[in-house]
Amino acid sequence: MDEITFSNTPVTIVAIGGGNRTNKYLEYAVRHPERLQLVGIVEPNPLRRHALAEKFGLKPEQCFEDYKLFFRNPLKADAVLIATPENIHFEPCMLAIEAGYHVLLEKPIARTLAECRAIARAARNKGVIVGVCHVLRYHPYFIRIKEIVDSGELGQIISINHNAAVGIDRMTHGYVRGMWRREEITNPILISKCCHDIDFLLWLTSSQCRKLTSFGSLRWYRPENAPAGSSDRCINCPIEPSCPYSAVDLYRTRRDWISNFDVPEGATIDQVIDRELRTGPYGRCVFHCDNDVADHQVIAMEMENDVTISFTMDTFTLDDQRQTHIRLTQGEIDGDERSLRIRWFRGAREEVLDFSSLIGTPYHAGADLNLIEDFVHTLACKEHNFRTSIEQSVESHRICYEAERSRLTGQTIRLDD
Structure with missing residues (x-):
């Protein structure tokens, strides 16, 4: 990221949720305590709560097992990080906004479009910042794609094919046996896993969706x-x-x-x-779980600028990556997170960029830390805008929820109605 000038006083933050994502994001506070300071933890699991308290030197009065108890007598802080299970996003986020905190919210925003919009509306009314953790916008590979498209050297986008290869191990662990296996507990898999992808596509095309249709089902794990x-x-x-x-x-x-x-x-x-x-x-055997989320899904989208997008979520694959092919008026771009190939029509010129060294690099190749740095910069410098605002994220979630409606009803959904 570009060189940033920070305040002499660190941004203070309270973490609500002490699991994997919180630990990843708070690595930034470990590396840059002069910029970000954890001043409280809210986590019902005592093992996780005590581990974070010990790691950051928190006192007992800075540790809470329930967010409702915390908001009865909230700590002084600039912001809260909410990285709870997604069915526990809405209420703590609304309480944080009402208390005047800025919020960094792990995706997805909430469990319904109405809840997503309510958070955005509350943030506007209160005048606080709510940023959503769409880390693809901070990943070097996806940033490079965006830079190439925005440069205009390959002309205008005509169509995009984007595939999210979830990977068989991730699928069976998280979406068949694990936390995200049932819609009533969290969300449809498209929202839980792929709202990142939809956000990336909106960011890439700089356009909103006009209409869409979607197909998919729970085909196999039954x-x-x-x-x-x-x-x-x-x-x-x-x-x-x-x-x-x-x-x-x-x-x-x-x-x-x-x-x-x-x-x-x-x-x-x-x-x-x-x-x-x-x-x-x-x-448990994958055929004898209580899962109900889809195990494969496709979406066809028509954007307001007439770009067409084909998005596929595949789970029956050993791959665990994203593949993108962008067709433009003067060339094309295709990549799989390991390499990125740019081809120009005139002269058949070709360039290949190697990103293989980033595969397996911690913190999503630094994207987690870049995201936190952007949030800290946004709070420290009022004229700076966080890269994924709540308003932008609501739009990607709207597409996901409408795609689910299309999948379940068989209808083509117009989003401009």
């Missing part, structure tokens, strides 16, 4: 598709040694997706994994 003779738990299933969805293979053998398993004092991660496999939600 009881009727369970292999003959399989068990309801992987650990005692005769099919497990050859099953591509094995929890035993994922957690015990490969030790993937275990970083968010809480390890109580005196226990080991192996004991926690064993308990999950035997009695926890993450040990």
